[in-house]
Amino acid sequence: MSAHLPVSLAAGLRRAGLPLVLALFAVYPFAAGAYFVDVGFFFGIYALLGLSLNIVLGEVGLYDLGHAGFYAIGAYTTAILNTRFGIPVLLLLPVSALAAGLFAYLVTSPVIHLRGDYLCIVTIGMGEIVRLALINNPFGLTGGPNGVYGIAAPSLGFWVLDSSREHYFLVWIVVGLAILALRRLQRSRIGRAWNCIREDEVAAQATGIDVRRHKLLAFVLGAVLAGVAGNLYAGKLMVVSPESFTFWESCLMFCIVLIGGMGSVPGVVIGAAAISLFPEIFRPFATYRMVVFGLAMILMMMFRPGGFWPRRRGGLEARDLLARLWRRHD
């Protein structure tokens, strides 16, 4: 990579890279129309969701295919408390996050000891249970398939954030804060314990790490961040309905983490870009849009299985993979 450029230039570009990206993010909503700013907003939401799942899947290596459930809890908590009690949306951000976290704690505690794939099916089940419960409108709380509507926009005193640009900046500021927090977490004892568990759970246990507690913590934190995303989503759309929280959404989040790079924070952001922007970019393919998307996923895993931006250089070279393509197994 650096071999292609003179060392000084490479280093210079690298240093300029991050500020350049930040500048682009800041300027974008002023250069693009409202529709594209909205697309940028949803990119931000998916970045948050990807980062939240990354804690569980990327750092600890737990297969979570029901993450949309936590997202839903956050969104609906905001929706219900705002429409019934008039509590301001922004104030509900920590409340929704905590609600999602508490929910995660309660439902994953009894099952956290399950081995990989068994945990996977349980998370799928949890996600579906949340969605189905929302549709069936228990106690008249959730509005059934119509969902909850009439949610207010977030506001700070008299300043109401209801333009596309304001929402865009709100979500990306939250993403920025999340990234800072997650980076610190990655380098902390907890982060290293997580990675240790991912690499070899038994060895981790043997070195004295409380595996159960760490796994539970990962789920709770992942849920908390997903709850934040839910709150921001509710504040933007002003209506939440069960259709936005399906198993397919959980699969998309899963793909974001894997395509971006497990355990890699910048990777996850890129993964979110791929998942939310590419279908828009693929529109010219009309009916073939999704076929191209699926193909892109497979090719992605073939040539960069470590993701766009792997945490550690783990991907195999394309040459080797092609060589193995038609070779027999040994």
Place this chain on the structure above:
Amino acid sequence: MRVFLEQLINGLTIGSFYGLIALGYSMVYGVLKLINFAHGDFFALGSYLGYTLLVFASAVLTTHLGPWTGMLAAMAVAALSLALVGVLVERAAYRPIYPAGRLPAVVSALGASIIIQNLIMIVWGPRYQAYPASAIPNLRLEVGAFGFTALQLAILGISFALMAGLYFLIQKTTWGAAVRATALDRDTAALMGINFSRVIRFIFTLGPALGALTGVMVGMYYRQISFTMGWSYGLKAFTATILGGIGNIPGAMFGGLILGVVEMLASAYVSTAWKDVFVFLILILVLIFRPTGLFGEKVAEKV
């Protein structure tokens, strides 16, 4: 009582579909630890191929050979085609990914699923299709106090025969032993002289073929098919696989049957609207008390 028996048959019919699809899932999963999301779409594709055959050959079948032959022909064509498709998909989409690990394979499987599903939509259209009425046998039977259609009985019969046959295949033959051994411990199996490539080919022909057969049966039984039909059946099949226990291939079959019956009980005696919630709750409870599934072996983890 009579109603309960009727409902039981309903539950077992659905359950046998789940079980047959779960079998294909479980074989791939047991051997490769790959959640083959595309498996549900193999089932759907099989159903569509059967439909196409019946539509094009309808004149021949209905006037000369009759609907039963039509059904068997459709099943044969679908099974053979999907056996081929299965091997192709494995080579193209999965084999290159194995070295990268389990999770990239899952994403690849999701990608394959999207591709197949959307190709079905492009080729056959987004509208629902229906198996032609002329291709469906029209016999009603009265057995005691129950009324059944001959088709229903035939399908139940075929499903159970297939399951019994597969049980025998997996448990009692060398092929089956090879698959089970590879699922249990791939390296030792290789050391024992089991050819891994052959096992892969076996599961990727048998599994999708089974799925395709089930697809044709579902098409004949319900008549209506859509390009999204693989999704929910695939999810239920995966649930059945886990319920039965990973690595226990016949267990997936029983898992499917049990799933169908539990679903029936929840729907009939609690509430149809909440039935899936109950099914998942029961699954979670089972796993809490039996963490390796209903029939899963307690395999010691090597340290």
Place this chain on the structure above:
Amino acid sequence: MKKYIALSFLMVLVALSGFAGGATEQGQGPVLIGMQGPITGAWAYEGQMAKQSCEIAAMLINQKGGILGGRQIQIVAEDDAGEPKTGALAATKMTGHKGVAASVSTYGSSICEPASNIYEKAKMVNIGYGVTAVRLTERGLKYFFRTCGRDDSQGLFFAEYVPQKFKARRIAIMHDNTAFGKGLAENTRDALKSLLDAGKVDIVYYDAVTPGEKDFRVPLTKMRETRPEVWYYTGYYAEAALLVTQAREIGITSPFVGGNAAINDEFIKIAGLEVAEGCYMTNEPLPGDLPSAQAAEFLKAYKDKYGEIPSSPWPVYAADAVNVIAHAIDKTGSTDGTVLADYLRDKVDGVQGITGQIGFTGKGDREGVPFYLYVVDGQGRIVISK
């Protein structure tokens, strides 16, 4: 390093396409009317028919000389894929599209909800054509209207007409837990309240099936044991076809009445004529049954171009939305949203549309939508039941 470049490139690409998206000239060119609908996705069937209907309506107006002194109408279509989030994006795109005077939007109440909020903020008139949830017009929005009916009118029709026609006391209501299906079921149940209180009817079964599934024998057997005398299913045609087929197989003989999304040509194709014959449906008038001269003209033009008339009522509501918008623009001489909204709400009067006289209540609802009980006859046609 490469990754920074890749990411920056990506963002520049998207930003550029942001520039590319949307500015058109104003003034003397064509008048733009927007159309938002599910052109792809689960309801592509409906969305595409609606788009085609709007285009036919525009074509007919243009043939007669256009509006505002000869200017032609052009339809700008946005796909919302039948999903709320995409619907919000489509609405944002539409409101950002310079020159669009008003929007015909959309099909599906839960998609219309966020979309209409966005139109409201942008002060753009939006007229729903396939959105029957009552609450859409209970929000006090100024710019939202609908040319179609509401679930409560349909429920009321059922309650007033059906039990009496079939002399039925025991009624089963089944829905599919979607916004539309459940809404209609609840409205029907509410409408039956007076009869329930008087002890004239009993709702013996009230439950939801899961759309997308195929096997309904279990809930149907459960329903059979409650011995209903008439059975109302408020969901969509795919499940309806399966339900009726399986119901007859397990021995349910009571008449089947579908809501207005349950019976159409697809239903007859999937269920087969033998099962479909004798099935009833509560419905607004089907395009073929509309008596007006406009209807005849529209249907002929549509059939000439597409080979058959629309098979559900919603596309013609979309066409009528185009008609009433064009009329409003012509009469007010303006494409300003606020002016149009005021006109539509208070002053539009006696506009003859395809589906009859078009007028709106203070809340934005369509005035006077009739309902009929349809039945499938022996030739597979859907006709008004006598």
